[in-house]
Structures are given as C-alpha cells and as structure tokens.
Amino acid sequence: MSVTVPSGFRASGVVANLKSTGKPDLALVQNLGPRHSAAAVFTGNRAKANPIIWSERVIADGVVSAIILNSGGANCFTGSFGFQTTHQTAEAVADALGVSAGDVLVCSTGLIGVGDQEFRDKIINNVPAAVEALSEDDDSAQLAILTTDSVAKTATYAGDGWSIGAMAKGAGMLAPGLATMLVVITTDADLSSVELNHALREATRLSFDRLDSDGCMSTNDQVTLMASGASEVIPVLADFIEALKSVCSDLARQLQGDAEGSSHDIDIEVIHAKDEHDAEVVGRSVARNNLFKAAIYGNDPNWGRVLAAIGTTDATFDPYAVDVSMNGVRVCHAGEPDQPREMVDLTPRHVSVLIDLKSGDATATIRTNDLTKEYVHENSAYSS
C-alpha cells in the first residue's frame, strides 16, 4: 500500500498493453473526499508534454478528484492529436467516476513522440477497467507507473490522527529530471490547496530539486499532492511540512538508489558557502561533471576534477582556500594535496563528498550518481 494508506483514497493499476512487457501500465488514484484540495509542481522544461499542459490548467483552482497515469508513452511532441488524447482521457475518467474532467490530472511517461491513435485507444478503452479495479487497499498503481525502474518506490508517514502515502517512478530529479519522474502523494489531513501548495514547494525544494542524477531535464515531470480531509484532523502546518519533507526525501533517496545503470550514490555536501544559492550551484556543478562522475565509477577519489568543476561557477570562493573530503578523508586542503588519495575507500555504494568553501555559513547537499558503462549501455540500447 502506498497512496491508499491515508483514508479517502482508492487506487488501481491495470494492463493496457502500452508497454510491450505485458506489465501494468495504467494507474488511477481517486480522492473520495470530503475535501478535494491539491497542489502540484511541474517540470521546468519549456518543451512540456501534453499531460503537463493539461494538468497545469486542472491544478489552477486547487481542486482535483482523480489522477490517471500511464507508462509506455510520453505523449510529448505529438501535436494537437496528442493533446486531444489527454483531454479525452480526462473525460473518460470523469464520466466513469461522475466528476468533472476539469478536476482530473493526467500524467504520461515513456518515449517522446509516442501518442498515436493506437496509444489513445489503448488508454481510453482501459479506463473502465482501471475504474473497476479501484481499491482502498491497492498495491498495483505503484507498479503501473514504472518504466526503467527496477523497483517500486513508496513512502508513508503516520501523523497524529492523519497520514501521508506516496508513490514515485523515475530515477532522477524534478528539475532537471533524469527520466520522467512522476510522484503522487496523498494525505487524509484536512488542508486547503493553498496550504498544500506551500507545503509541497517547501518539501520538493530540498528533496527532488536537490537530486541531479544526470543533469537531463524531463518533459513530463510532475509531483502531485492531494488531500481528502477524511481524517477530519487539521494538523499544525509546520508538522505537516516536516512530515512531507521526510516523505519526499525518502522517495528522492529511493530514486537516487535506482538510477539507471548507477553503481554509486554520491551526496555532495557544500558547507560554508556565502548563501544557499552558491552552495547549490557548486554542488550541482560537481554533480554534472562527467569526468568526476566517471572517476567515482572507477573508485578514484579524483579531487582535482571536483575543484575544476567548482571553478566553472560564479560562486563566491577562493580556489586556493577550498577543502575537499571524500568519505571522511580530507584529500585537498586550502587548494593543495592533503591526505593520500589511497586512504579513501570508494568501494561502498554510498559516497560522501564534503566541500568547504570557507566563504560563509550556508549549506546545501546535492544528490547524484556516478557515470557508468551501464548508464551508457542502457541509454544507447533502450529508446526512452
């Protein structure tokens, strides 16, 4: 169970044969209320998929009754036909559930350019089955949204009389995103869409937004938060935000751990930056440096590549004051070699890189992965 842990939600996952594997590929989550408040954040990519364009309109009034998600095709760059497919999908769900199509979010993931008549037919024709399969005790929706993921990603949180449930797919970040990242979070807390929106932006800013697996921003990323109010409990907003942060961080770690072809999870912590923006920019420059990422794949604590990456930013720092530690060993001190690189053990999956900019008091951690032969293989042999 994931999104049906909070009361007031039903979910399902069915086989629409959009994927060639015969596995579930169409998921539906319904909010039974009494509230139907919602918030969402979307990809920052200007090339938005049709479901994103649709969902941005739906979320505008903060009311959502259901969300339908498919894998096996991104319905992006499929023209006006593709947008009509998204619209018709929402209409089909609305008809079957007796709600307004304007309250139905749509998400798609898979190959860009896929969204023809066959794709449309498979989705529309299987909406009734998805509605039929809706259950308050569902384990299928979280499977139906997967593409290259090797495992389902779920997280739950038990509050004082209220709860949060969540499912995610993808192996990357919100903006930019590795592959299409879709997240659905539900809660039975009694919160307005304004409160949800505030909480969701706070939580995603420090979780999904800090995940940068391969620097590639998706056209279809969407994180949705829906509240049913079924618990009839109004939590302290600060408590809810903390809970949401922990759920989002948990999912972000799961996405990092399942990133395509990766052999290391790399947490890049930047300390003593002038401000948080600087800390994030520095961490991201290292996270996107292919030479550094390949070195970690080879268990090589190549701190020179870390400094070279920092040098490409406009952050406030003196290149000859910076310290760099890897897995607890300070390999560079004040811009010069420090402890021998042989002391660094990079064989565990988790790698910690600590960068001390000595320029202020701000901190940020960017989570990324190494660049592996398997990543190249998966993304050259598999059209995604």
Next chain:
Amino acid sequence: MSVTVPSGFRASGVVANLKSTGKPDLALVQNLGPRHSAAAVFTGNRAKANPIIWSERVIADGVVSAIILNSGGANCFTGSFGFQTTHQTAEAVADALGVSAGDVLVCSTGLIGVGDQEFRDKIINNVPAAVEALSEDDDSAQLAILTTDSVAKTATYAGDGWSIGAMAKGAGMLAPGLATMLVVITTDADLSSVELNHALREATRLSFDRLDSDGCMSTNDQVTLMASGASEVIPVLADFIEALKSVCSDLARQLQGDAEGSSHDIDIEVIHAKDEHDAEVVGRSVARNNLFKAAIYGNDPNWGRVLAAIGTTDATFDPYAVDVSMNGVRVCHAGEPDQPREMVDLTPRHVSVLIDLKSGDATATIRTNDLTKEYVHENSAYSS
C-alpha cells in the same frame, strides 16, 4: 613540421620522464624574431593552474620570446611551491636562451595536484637538453605535449610570402575544455601583438570555443599565437584572420576526431535562431545532454532528447514549431514526428544534426562527441 614551418622559429621535444611511458614530455618553442609579438587566450575556469597564472602576466605586454610546455603533470592546486616551479622553469629557459624570464610562457598538462619537488627537478634539469635540441626543422614538440591523445594534431597555412604553423593537444574545447587543451600557433607574418590578439580571438571564437566534447572545462587550457615577422611581409589583416580561422578549425576538427573514447563526431547546426547567442546556447544544450549523446552512441536517432534539451534553454523559440533533421532526414517537423527514424543511418562516424528554430536569421554550429562506454572506461581507469 608544424610550428617551425614559418621562418624565425625553432622547436624541440625531449624526454624528461614526467610521463611513465618514456615518451617525449617537454616541448620548447623559441621565436627568433626579429619581432616577438604574441597573443594568447586562456581557460575561463576560475581554478587556474600555476602556468596559467604565470602566462597571463607574461602575455600582458604582448612580447614573448619562448614557450615551454610539459605533459605528465598539470601543476594545478600545488600551492605556492607549484607557482615557484613555474617561475623557475621560465627563469631556466630565459637563462639558457639569453632572454627575459618575463617573456617566457609556460604550459602544463596532466593530473591536477601533481607538482612536487621531483616534478620540478625533472623539468628544470631537462631545460638544457630542450634548448640543445632546438631545431628549425622539428617534429618532436608536437609529440611531447600529448597525453591521452592517440595522434599528434598539426596544421599549416601558406600565405602570400608568409605562413602559419600550429600544433595542438587535447580532445576538447577551450572553454570549457575536455582535457587540457594546449595550442601553439606560429607565424612569420609581420604583425603586432594587438593585431594578433584581435585575430586570435576572432579565430578561437568560431573554432575551439564551438567545440564542446564533454562539457568539462579544464584548469590549464591555453592557445598561444606568436609572430616572428621573419617573412618581412605584412599581410592584409582580414586575409590573416581567414587563414588563422582555417588553421584553428582544422585543429578543432582533429581534436574532435580524437576525443577520448568517442565513436561519433557530432556537428549540431542551429539555424534560424533569433541571434547567434541563442543559436550557440541551443547547440550547446544538446551537446551536453548525456541521454542524447548516449543515443547517438547506440545509433539511435532519438530526436525527443534533442527537443528536451532545447527546452531547458531560455532561447527564443516555440517548441511546437521546431524541425530536427539527422543526417539529412527530417525526423521531427513542427514538434511532431515526421520521417520514420529507421531512415536515419547513424553508422558513419560523422553525424549531422540540424535544428531549425524558426525564430530569426542567426546560425551557429557546435561540435561534440557521443557518450560511450569507452569514454567512461578511459576516465574511470585513468587518473587525468
């Protein structure tokens, strides 16, 4: 012959055992005059190697008598000791040639963090041998600057009574640079340092600056142009600039063709951009997209990844108006699938990607490489 093709230059390459291979690793180029005018462009990385910091001072007055270059160690992040090494190297060359140390450029390439007493001794002790070996008919300097390069890169141009000679190492771009890229260009044309500076910036802007093999900016990149005036010919400056452009473009293509582990040279031509900046930004965003680069490695004409990359820029364009062609086949028209991707043959090494933004009249071409398992292997197994 490369840099000694123009009259007024001597060069040499000797073995200083900085590289473990026993191959030449110390190069020297002397300008015999009568002019000693010069210009140089340096890495944009804020983490500059000691030779860069030194050479920026030397070039300030536009007078250069000699340039000494070593492979086998970058002398970057080696502290004040490393800077003293660079200074002492220039002094040793100056003493041996009877010139001012303030007119001697220094370049280094190799692993960051390498620049200890042993490194210093090997260079200083071998300066006399490099001076002794100086020849007006040299083929060794172009070999002594190589690191992971598989072949030497040289180019020459015969003008009307004057000529240009050049050698390069590296497999990337000027800013950012893949691995350390060093270029030395000589001419016997009678030109001032102001003219050389203008010509060099014009030529590098459209050649090395448009090469983006892996998006990683080096700490040691330097392109140097020296004029001896020995031909006693003052060329029309526009003619000289055109010649220099052709030499730099030729070298840029050789660097692209020898990029670490690459299996495709990809030329990304952006047309009908609002302005040249937009065209360059769009081309570079595609050139740096790992998913696109991995797809080309797999001979997959994945145009969706091209559009997703363009969508991350702030260039002026309508995502749903863009055309994308690969090797002459228009696979995307107005943001929708066009010709079948099966029509695109990506088996040749050269790949041409044409992006029509339909937003203006400007054009730019960015040259890059694919992302291969061999690139990952080389940069994980080899500390560079």
